[in-house]
Amino acid sequence: MFVKPMGILERKDREKKKMRGLILKTAMKLFLEEGFENVTVRRIAERIEYSPAAIYLYYKDKDEILYAIHEIGFEKLYKQQQTILSIKNPWKRLKKHGSNYINFALENHEYYDLMFIMRGPAKKIKEKEEWEIGLRSFEFLKKNINECIKAGYLSKVNLDVAAFAFWSLTHGIASRLILC
């Protein structure tokens, strides 16, 4: 019996990932430029110089590409939020947290739509039960708010309620800024 040479399997794996990455990158670019609904699988395929059918060998359907982008969006948001850790004053940090969030929404507003506003992906997320990535950002916010409470900047408020209201406010501002 033969042992399969690892090099080949690894290369295949690499190539598969590369292909998925290529599709994703191309789809992202198109989605950001023209919005999810206005991009066809055919156009993505054309860009990467493959047949439309090839896409379906790497992603189950069009929605799954969107879902992958969704994950990337949350990753971006989380990374951007981490930058405020250098601010020592909890209150200043929380304010920066909010303005950062709004800036993120404005600068990546197509991402933002995909993440929070459009209903389409929301369905997908519930099915998949993979909201952890989104929740991570919310936990980070709660941590920041908690430190504001401990430092006496917010008096006698329930942590969850405060976090919910804070996110709602920033999200509301962002949505209104995007839509108007």
Place this chain on the structure above:
Amino acid sequence: MFVKPMGILERKDREKKKMRGLILKTAMKLFLEEGFENVTVRRIAERIEYSPAAIYLYYKDKDEILYAIHEIGFEKLYKQQQTILSIKNPWKRLKKHGSNYINFALENHEYYDLMFIMRGPAKKIKEKEEWEIGLRSFEFLKKNINECIKAGYLSKVNLDVAAFAFWSLTHGIASRLILC
């Protein structure tokens, strides 16, 4: 030369309006049940027992039906908001204003999506420059907030900023409640 008998023209006009109403009502019902994107022109036509092409004699395209619903949604919201006028205390009234808004969003959340969350119609609105109906509700909010300020419930805040923040907060809460 003959003068056209008015009765016939009036009847025709009535019938035209009736037909538009029938299409709208049917489309609304379907949109509310299944979402704009999942309803086809063919299904609307089928429901009213006309050919798909007939729809296009009364509405330019599918989006225009959505736009008409959009207007109705704002009308509903505005009417519902008016009910708080009976509350004399400005602060209580403002709080009711907010909870009403959230209730409206939850109870008519498909409407609400069409009005604020989905991007599709937003494009349409900008083209048409008919945001007046939406703005009317915002003006009403500003009036309420202004009276809170005058009555000393809100100290030293800019009216527009306060109104903006208030709507953002309620909108944010509503959006999050709908999406989660």
Place this chain on the structure above:
DNA sequence: TTAATTACTGAACATTGTTTATGTTTGTTA
């Protein structure tokens, strides 16, 4: 009754997402 206007439709068009039957390249085994 005939002509003109209006209301409507059937059939078709161009696109969409997706699947399937088929070929083609690459890897494995003898």
Place this chain on the structure above:
DNA sequence: TAACAAACATAAACAATGTTCAGTAATTAA
């Protein structure tokens, strides 16, 4: 090497979509 298997990729087709248009039926006018 030759023969077989697996992976990869595609062309072609499918079903469904929004929309249009030539033509038909119904209504109104002369």
